[in-house]
Amino acid sequence: MRFRAKIVDLACLNHFSRIINTIAKLAKTCILRLTVCKLYFILSDKVANGGASMWCELSQGNFFDEFQMEGVAAEHNEIYLELVPENLSRALKTAQNAKAVKIKLTNKHCPCLSVAVELPSLSSSSRIVTHDIPVGVIPRRMWNDFREPSVPDFDVSIYLPALKTMKSVVERMKNLSNFIVIEANLSGEMNLKIETDLVSVTTHFKDLGNPPWASEDGCQSSAQDRDLESMAEACIDIKKLQQLLAGQQVNPTKALCNIVRKRIVHFILLHEEVSLQYFIPAVA
Amino acid sequence: AAMKCVIGGAQLRVFGRAIHAIARISDEFWFDPVEKGLALRSVNSSRSAYACVFFSSMFFQHYCWTAVSQPCQKEKQLSLPCKLIIKSVLPVFRCVNVLERNVEKCSISTNPSDHHITFQLLCRHGVVKTYNLTFQECDPLQAVFAKHMCPNILKVHSRLLADVMIHFPTSQEEITLSVTPMKVCFKSYTEEDTDFSRTMLTEIQLSPEEFDYFQVGVDSEVTFCLKELRGLLAFSEAASVPVSIHFDRCGKPIAFSIEDLLLEASFILATLCEAEKEAASPEPACCPRPWDSNSDTATSKKPQQKGNTPSINSAKPPSALAKQEVKNIPRGTERDVPGTAGAATAKAAGGEATEAPYEKNSYLYKYCIFQFHSLFFGAISYKEKEAIGDTFQSLVTASDTEEEFGALQSSQV
Numbered sequence: 001m002r003f004r005a006k007i008v009d010l011a012c013l014n015h016f017s018r019i020i021n022t023i024a025k026l027a028k029t030c031i032l033r034l035t036v037c038k039l040y041f042i043l044s045d046k047v048a049n050g051g052a053s054m055w056c057e058l059s060q061g062n063f064f065d066e067f068q069m070e071g072v073a074a075e076h077n078e079i080y081l082e083l084v085p086e087n088l089s090r091a092l093k094t095a096q097n098a099k100a101v102k103i104k105l106t107n108k109h110c111p112c113l114s115v116a117v118e119l120p121s122l123s124s125s126s127r128i129v130t131h132d133i134p135v136g137v138i139p140r141r142m143w144n145d146f147r148e149p150s151v152p153d154f155d156v157s158i159y160l161p162a163l164k165t166m167k168s169v170v171e172r173m174k175n176l177s178n179f180i181v182i183e184a185n186l187s188g189e190m191n192l193k194i195e196t197d198l199v200s201v202t203t204h205f206k207d208l209g210n211p212p213w214a215s216e217d218g219c220q221s222s223a224q225d226r227d228l229e230s231m232a233e234a235c236i237d238i239k240k241l242q243q244l245l246a247g248q249q250v251n252p253t254k255a256l257c258n259i260v261r262k263r264i265v266h267f268i269l270l271h272e273e274v275s276l277q278y279f280i281p282a283v284a
Numbered sequence: 285a286a287m288k289c290v291i292g293g294a295q296l297r298v299f300g301r302a303i304h305a306i307a308r309i310s311d312e313f314w315f316d317p318v319e320k321g322l323a324l325r326s327v328n329s330s331r332s333a334y335a336c337v338f339f340s341s342m343f344f345q346h347y348c349w350t351a352v353s354q355p356c357q358k359e360k361q362l363s364l365p366c367k368l369i370i371k372s373v374l375p376v377f378r379c380v381n382v383l384e385r386n387v388e389k390c391s392i393s394t395n396p397s398d399h400h401i402t403f404q405l406l407c408r409h410g411v412v413k414t415y416n417l418t419f420q421e422c423d424p425l426q427a428v429f430a431k432h433m434c435p436n437i438l439k440v441h442s443r444l445l446a447d448v449m450i451h452f453p454t455s456q457e458e459i460t461l462s463v464t465p466m467k468v469c470f471k472s473y474t475e476e477d478t479d480f481s482r483t484m485l486t487e488i489q490l491s492p493e494e495f496d497y498f499q500v501g502v503d504s505e506v507t508f509c510l511k512e513l514r515g516l517l518a519f520s521e522a523a524s525v526p527v528s529i530h531f532d533r534c535g536k537p538i539a540f541s542i543e544d545l546l547l548e549a550s551f552i553l554a555t556l557c558e559a560e561k562e563a564a565s566p567e568p569a570c571c572p573r574p575w576d577s578n579s580d581t582a583t584s585k586k587p588q589q590k591g592n593t594p595s596i597n598s599a600k601p602p603s604a605l606a607k608q609e610v611k612n613i614p615r616g617t618e619r620d621v622p623g624t625a626g627a628a629t630a631k632a633a634g635g636e637a638t639e640a641p642y643e644k645n646s647y648l649y650k651y652c653i654f655q656f657h658s659l660f661f662g663a664i665s666y667k668e669k670e671a672i673g674d675t676f677q678s679l680v681t682a683s684d685t686e687e688e689f690g691a692l693q694s695s696q697v
Contacts, residue, residue, distance in 0.1 A: 087484045094451050109480035122444075123493030129451050132485040 004104040006066040025247030062273040080138035091131035154258035155232035167245035183233030234282035287317035288393040290346040300377035301522040305515030332554035343546040366419035434530040435501025442520035
């Protein structure tokens with residue numbers, strides 16, 4: 001199993017750092033899956049994670065100048081590593097003006113991702129900062145736990161309001177309640193509601209638009225029969241939602257959510273080079 | 285003694301940073317005004333870190349010191365330094381960056397008769413903030429360290445050190461500095477029982493060219509406490525003075541110092557001692573038993589070797605520096621009898637090293653031995669003329685801390 005990659009372009013490096021920062025806000029530990037063309041950051045929906053799960057996918061070609069990997073075996077040319085994304089975030093944090101960043105899989109005291117940052121210096125030779133981030137290698141028999149989640153059979157799909165606005169609303173609501181209700185309908189309306197003994201607060205958004213999903217096996221056609229005004233709602237942990245919104249450092253090109261009534265809310269945030277899906281289960 | 289001084293606006297920031305830097309060492313510090321200036325000193329409870337900042341009288345807008353004759357016992361100095369609780373002083377210099385903008389000057393005056401020190405901040409718009417702090421009289425504290433005896437000396441602007449330290453998390457306690465004539469490397473310290481699967485390790489490699497002065501006489505790897513150092517870095521940046529690093533092999537103290545016309549500061553930190561890998565004996569051949577004050581006569585260098593003590597078996601060939609080391613009488617332990625032997629030693633060493641530096645600005649320890657002096661051990665022989673006692677007994681020092689660390693670092697030598 002081998003992996004080595006290099007980023008030389010500063011803009012790519014900053015973009016990559018921002019993505020890692022976002023991931024670090026969502027997950028304490030996650031899986032990094034490497035294939036020849038892509039990198040995936042995966043959080044599976046185990047109880048330990050509070051039931052939330054994440055799937056983030058990026059094309060390596062958009063970030064790395066060099067990227068070579070050899071998986072566990074020829075037919076399974078992939079690598080699955082468990083790591084703490086905060087470590088990676090920290091390693092990249094001080095690489096703002098690096099000449100180059102090299103990442104490779106090594107095995108010193110234990111398997112590590114070694115991030116070597118080459119920094120400019122006053123002398124002829126560069127300064128090299130190396131961070132060894134310990135990783136756990138996930139054996140092949142467990143790879144099935146980390147498959148891409150399928151889009152749930154949702155009741156409503158709707159574009160999100162401006163994330164900045166949504167974030168400030170949710171942040172204030174977080175002070176009042178631990179849970180938030182998201183409801184939306186197929187007429188582009190969404191409400192965020194909290195309700196406690198003392199107070200209930202609702203923020204209404206409208207004209208958000210509903211994304212068109214290609215109809216498959218009739219499940220969407222039934223949506224047309226559905227009342228366009230009827231709200232589908234789910235009550236979720238407000239902290240998870242706040243973490244998702246707070247972690248966004250750049251405005252996505254597209255941001256939408258799919259709501260399965262009382263079951264789960266599926267968020268999709270699309271940027272040019274990276275897509276992020278985040279699932280928050282509804283609480284009973 | 286009574287002292288009154290005034291710190292002008294621009295220098296307030298520097299003074300404030302010095303207080304903050306010292307605060308990282310301990311909760312209390314020694315406030316010691318002398319004729320030539322004001323010394324602030326601090327040592328931590330395990331005696332593994334010592335800081336001294338000396339502001340010459342020229343640093344102040346106004347500095348006035350008068351010896352007040354008091355009836356005193358034989359052992360006490362004419363003017364006793366006093367001890368202040370840092371927490372009481374820090375608020376005076378809180379928000380150092382803002383201080384400069386709002387405060388025009390700060391005056392400090394001591395009143396030995398009623399045990400008060402008064403800090404007065406004269407701020408804009410006629411606001412005057414007065415802080416009256418009580419002090420305790422205490423034993424003098426001084427440490428001396430043979431900087432010029434150190435084989436390894438690096439000098440660099442504090443900006444570079446700050447740029448290096450920024451790569452380590454603020455929670456990083458200890459780091460290791462490793463040098464050869466070809467390269468310099470700062471890295472996270474790992475103990476033998478570190479759980480590598482959970483610890484992120486950082487290492488920074490620098491070329492010798494980055495240093496203003498680079499002298500490596502002996503390849504060495506020294507581990508010291510980063511937290512204690514960060515204060516000094518901020519202080520030296522405020523003072524805009526380059527930092528000199530003097531050190532030797534592991535186990536010996538490392539000194540970070542800055543010096544210019546107006547002030548001098550030294551932060552002396554103990555370094556971890558490494559175990560002897562080739563120790564044949566079942567006994568831990570390593571550090572915790574450094575030398576008695578008596579052993580200075582030996583040509584040994586590492587704590588592991590030594591003449592008088594039969595218990596130490598493993599010997600390393602004395603290096604070329606062994607001779608020099610003789611004069612380096614590092615630390616005794618508490619168990620050592622600070623008897624006349626110690627005094628004699630110190631004196632001998634003192635004799636050699638009392639050169640020019642002494643006359644200059646003798647507060648800062650261009651001098652031989654890393655030892656502490658305290659009346660507590662009852663072995664002062666004080667000479668009134670010399671403000672710095674070169675006849676100090678060796679005291680508890682770093683060896684205690686090193687035991688706690690139980691370092692088993694692999695030897696690079």
